[in-house]
């Protein structure tokens with residue numbers, strides 16, 4: 001873990017993470033005229049998305065995608081794309097270009113991410129690097145030429161799509177956003193010894209990529 005940003009509560013965390021991500025996107029736009037942001041789904045990012053959607057940056061120059069997706073229609077409550085559309089692509093961020101992962105060949109052609117925000121499940125998965133995943137070994141292989149991969153796992157619910165470790169670890173900024181004591185305990189365990197296959201978030205934590213933790217109780 002390169003750095004830890006600890007907040008008193010969810011609201012402050014969401015604001016702090018949104019400020020840092022917005023600043024980083026603005027820097028990328030300043031430097032090269034455009035920026036790419038990859039976000040996680042699940043339950044944790046909702047408030048962060050709502051704060052980030054109000055950031056005063058040139059969103060029309062930002063491409064937004066997901067680090068992973070559940071292979072369900074966007075009408076499903078389980079769709080990460082639905083979450084992004086409902087909570088991030090609103091307000092000022094409505095001007096961003098969204099690149100969903102399901103049935104979209106353009107997703108694998110996206111340029112490197114300027115910012116990627118990861119989550120983590122209580123089973124030690126991040127993105128859709130799930131314990132027991134049928135393609136987990138390839139997904140967390142730092143040398144794989146694949147950028148986006150399909151994966152199914154007993155604990156994953158539906159089949160998934162996920163960007164692979166080389167794509168995630170090459171992000172300009174890599175944040176891990178988790179909340180609550182239980183996830184902090186899971187992270188502490190993941191930072192200890194043990195196989196990556198048991199807690200695949202270890203593949204990211206042990207990679208050369210500097211990861212910044214954003215956490216609140």
Ligand SMILES: O=C1O[C@H](COP(=O)(O)O)[C@@H](O)[C@H](O)[C@H]1O
Pocket residue numbers: 039040041042043044045068069070080118119120121122126127128
């Ligand atoms: O299934 C997923 O779960 C993780 C963690 O989600 P949370 O509900 O515990 O916040 C998420 O990071 C990932 O993007 C999502 O597909």
